[in-house]
Amino acid sequence: xxxxxxxxxxxxxxxxxxxxxxxxxxxxxxxxxxxxxxxxxxxxxxxxxxxxxxxxxxxxxxxxxxxxxxxxxxxxxxxxxxxxxxxxxxxxxxxxxxxxxxxxxxxxxxxxxxxxxxxxxxxxxxxxxxxxxxxxxxxxxxxxxxxxxxxxxxxxxxxxxxxxxxxxxxxxxxxxxxxxxxxxxxxxxxxxxxxxxxxxxx
Numbered sequence: 001x002x003x004x005x006x007x008x009x010x011x012x013x014x015x016x017x018x019x020x021x022x023x024x025x026x027x028x029x030x031x032x033x034x035x036x037x038x039x040x041x042x043x044x045x046x047x048x049x050x051x052x053x054x055x056x057x058x059x060x061x062x063x064x065x066x067x068x069x070x071x072x073x074x075x076x077x078x079x080x081x082x083x084x085x086x087x088x089x090x091x092x093x094x095x096x097x098x099x100x101x102x103x104x105x106x107x108x109x110x111x112x113x114x115x116x117x118x119x120x121x122x123x124x125x126x127x128x129x130x131x132x133x134x135x136x137x138x139x140x141x142x143x144x145x146x147x148x149x150x151x152x153x154x155x156x157x158x159x160x161x162x163x164x165x166x167x168x169x170x171x172x173x174x175x176x177x178x179x180x181x182x183x184x185x186x187x188x189x190x191x192x193x194x195x196x197x198x199x200x201x202x
Contacts, residue, residue, distance in 0.1 A: 008202065010083055010176070018079070018107045018178045024150065036071055073103045075180045080198040082184060086173040088116065088165035094188045096196070097123075097160030098181035100153040106179025107150045110161070114171035115143035118163045124155035143167075151179075160184075 086094055100106065120137040134154065137147065143166065153159055165171045178201070185193030 012202075073105070075104065077180075077182075078200055079178055079180050080182075081178045081201055082176070082196060082198050084175045084186070084196065086163070086175065088163060088171050088173065090165055090168050090170070093162060093164035094186065095160065095162040096175065096184065096186050097158040097193075098177065098179070099158050099183045100156070100179070100181045102153055102156045104153045104180035105150065106153075106159075106177055106181060108175070108177045108179075109146075109148045110173055110175040111146040112163075112171050112173040113145070114165075114167055114169060115145055116163045116171055116173065117141070117143045117166055118147070118161055120147070120151075120159075120161050122153070122155065122157055122159035124157040126155070158185075 082098075084096060086096075088094060098106065117140045118138075119135060119140065121133050121135045123133045136151070136159075137149075151159070161175075163173060181198070184196040184198060186196055187193045
């Protein structure tokens with residue numbers, strides 16, 4: 001029987017993933033998405049201007065887009081880490097959301113032992129309408145068993161995932177996050193949400 005990784009090992013892996021994501025952010029994401037190229041890797045790899053070309057080709061009126069925050073964004077407190085294990089029976093759904101300030105960063109990884117339909121989305125504190133939300137990633141057809149990435153909050157508000165098990169067997173999900181969020185809640189049976197424990201990095 002394989003021994004489960006220790007809490008220290010999980011936190012260390014989360015920290016390593018955080019810095020790897022930052023490296024990817026500076027070498028690829030910022031040059032491609034925002035035209036910011038501090039390491040000159042965007043020019044070398046031909047990434048400068050890709051987002052502008054894509055926006056012109058696929059622009060949709062009224063769709064929210066992430067705000068440019070610049071190369072460096074100071075934060076008043078250290079980042080937090082969170083690790084959650086979820087279990088969804090057939091037909092069951094669950095939602096986890098983190099409260100983040102505009103421009104705050106997060107790296108994340110979730111993996112399931114079966115396919116789940118999901119949406120990564122956010123709700124700004126200042127909504128243009130009561131039912132307004134911003135969708136960042138969506139698979140409500142086939143479903144997926146994982147998603148890894150980095151995220152910069154385009155607005156101050158709550159941002160996170162909704163997962164739903166449309167299959168015939170129970171599915172278990174493990175979610176790991178690290179970032180500048182100040183609170184988190186899980187929404188299942190209780191519409192008010194259940195507060196989740198956040199930890200400082202060791």
